[in-house]
Amino acid sequence: MGAVRTGRMPRAVRERQMLDAAVQIFGRRGYTAASMDEIAELAGVSKPLVYLYLNSKEDLFTACIRREAAALTEAVRDGVRPGLPADRQLYEGLRAFFTHTARHPEGWTVLHVQARTQGEPFAAEIAVMRTDIVAFVTELILVDAREAHQDPALPEREVAGLAEALVGAAESLASWANATPGVTPRQAAATLMNFAWAGLGDLMENRPWSPPTEPARR
Amino acid sequence: MGAVRTGRMPRAVRERQMLDAAVQIFGRRGYTAASMDEIAELAGVSKPLVYLYLNSKEDLFTACIRREAAALTEAVRDGVRPGLPADRQLYEGLRAFFTHTARHPEGWTVLHVQARTQGEPFAAEIAVMRTDIVAFVTELILVDAREAHQDPALPEREVAGLAEALVGAAESLASWANATPGVTPRQAAATLMNFAWAGLGDLMENRPWSPPTEPARR
Amino acid sequence: MGAVRTGRMPRAVRERQMLDAAVQIFGRRGYTAASMDEIAELAGVSKPLVYLYLNSKEDLFTACIRREAAALTEAVRDGVRPGLPADRQLYEGLRAFFTHTARHPEGWTVLHVQARTQGEPFAAEIAVMRTDIVAFVTELILVDAREAHQDPALPEREVAGLAEALVGAAESLASWANATPGVTPRQAAATLMNFAWAGLGDLMENRPWSPPTEPARR
Amino acid sequence: MGAVRTGRMPRAVRERQMLDAAVQIFGRRGYTAASMDEIAELAGVSKPLVYLYLNSKEDLFTACIRREAAALTEAVRDGVRPGLPADRQLYEGLRAFFTHTARHPEGWTVLHVQARTQGEPFAAEIAVMRTDIVAFVTELILVDAREAHQDPALPEREVAGLAEALVGAAESLASWANATPGVTPRQAAATLMNFAWAGLGDLMENRPWSPPTEPARR
DNA sequence: TATGAATGAGCATTCATTCAT
């Protein structure tokens, strides 16, 4: 975003430049394949400065993850309007999610692809964010169950699996939307709502799809 | 699986040992972090032999991807019974998919996580497999639309998005199931069917979830 | 010794703080492994100030060597009482030597261990100090030879070797005493006198230990 | 010793070449200042080969220390003739010691100067060798006390200090002899015997030099 | 007087890859 200014400047600014560059490179190459040299060059600074400010490759990567995770989480929280019904809340959250991932594709790649690939300690950072989001979705599902469906007492694991699958689908869709020209965040959110919400409704009203014995659906 | 035999033996066997080892190591460490030394050692051969048979690290990784992709695709195709209704076919395909990924977790990791992380030329290999599967799912959706819903003429992009999301959810669920003890392939497939199929049905019967104007659902 | 004051203060004081810190660090880590960063931090000043006052790592180390060598030499000279007989003078000198090295172990390490390890130009600095001390000891031996033994005309090289060995033994003992709890400077000096002086006396009275032809001693 | 052969050759030979080079460089520069590049170049091999065979700089240095310590110890043991009286044994041991250190000055520097400068784990390696030698000397002193002086029951610490000082003097003399042209190992050994043995004799026959109260010696 | 900002150069270590046998 804009050419990197050169010359002397305050630490905070330089640090931001470095994190910006690191997110680009880590997103493009992956943790292991990314080189501190390339990051420093893209940031427009020398390598020692990167180490002076960010300590190590590991710390730098962690800093990237945290910054991007915080930004994404904040974007989603900001997108949700608390007063609305649960389904609208979910939709708005999804829209904010897809909007943010579309605007920050490299950041999203760092979170969704690169960080999860590298075992500990990075996976743990992601797990925190993901747990947050899954909990948020789970809560929405339960609220909806209470509001709109007389609380059908869905089994714990079932709901966890559903939320997990929904989040997985959203994550997958985000990457797909980034890779597919012409897909707007609005469309992605609507698609996912269509795809998921109705199924949830059916499930909650005890019209589940039954697997082996019955011949077909409905 | 099974101790690696040493000493002279036919090329095909040796090659299989090498690919087995490579899949393990690539799955565990990622492409860049995996070392040819470790692979050769696990395969029980010397490094030059690996190069003699498989040319380079890149070729070796590509070979892994192709083998695992072919195995997975074949497993899914074998799992589907052509005569059944579309939803049953999809269910059986999912079950075969989850069964295979559960039985070959490192292979699945190579495909789902490691290969996609490394950009070209590996992403292309994955894209091929994914395209196959998405096409297969798309076809099932369309068949179902014709069979069970008088062909509601779903827009092309919509269906593509749905299939994409379904496959993404399946992929996500596969990794989640591998990481979560006690989840059987059967359960995973049923969960996903519950989650997705009903929503598809609603959509096809023109009861889509409507995003912005209406206050809530149904 | 004493907390480092911060803020503005006269150059001489700052310089002393830096040299103090440098002696600590050089003594602890050795010349090459010591870092200017650590020295500046221990001195409580910024690195550029160290360079402003002391020019370079090499100059800083040289300054340390000179200061410590001067302090040690002065301590020994101050310990010797000129009027006494030669053996008493040597004893007092040794006692002052061991006292000083016990009180300034890092300074002694810098001189005895670190400076000699680093070849030119530091070894030369040490050589100066050592030459001084060896000359001093040589003089005492010769004076004693004249006073107490009718000048037995010891060969030049022999005396040089003896003084060298005596100084070497003293140096070795100093480090040993520093590393061995419970050894006082007084004990160290007495031990060395017992060990060395009698042998010198025998030698000067022409009762040398004869190496090859005779089967045994005396 | 002799130009390093190039091209392919068995591991044992290469390893010896590398150790030879490493001893030279470590002796000349010290552990920290020595660079693996320089060692590899002097050994006539590439750096990776050094790492392949010797693992790390630390391991390489340790290997040098062990090899040189073993060689020195063996040389001294081979030089001593067990049947002779204690003083002759000590003389022969010293002569072998000075001969070896004169023939392998860099090895001696590594042991005496460089290894001791670098704290653990290298100091421990040296401590082992030194303990051996000090014990050897202590034993000779005690044997002599019994054989030639009716066992005057020297106090434990006194003897330890004496042996320590003798070994220290020998070590110091060895470095001095290496740095002083024209000094033969024979002369160095004789000098040290003259210097030390007579003093020991006086001490054991209760003619110690008495430090403070008496005016002078004898 | 004093320092925050910045870097060129070097170092230990590793890795994919190739010969000679």
Add this chain to the structure above:
DNA sequence: CATGAATGAATGCTCATTCAT
């Protein structure tokens, strides 16, 4: 068919040193 021997090229990281203020 198979490997022990060997390396060019990076890579993460550190350090002595210098400006601009």
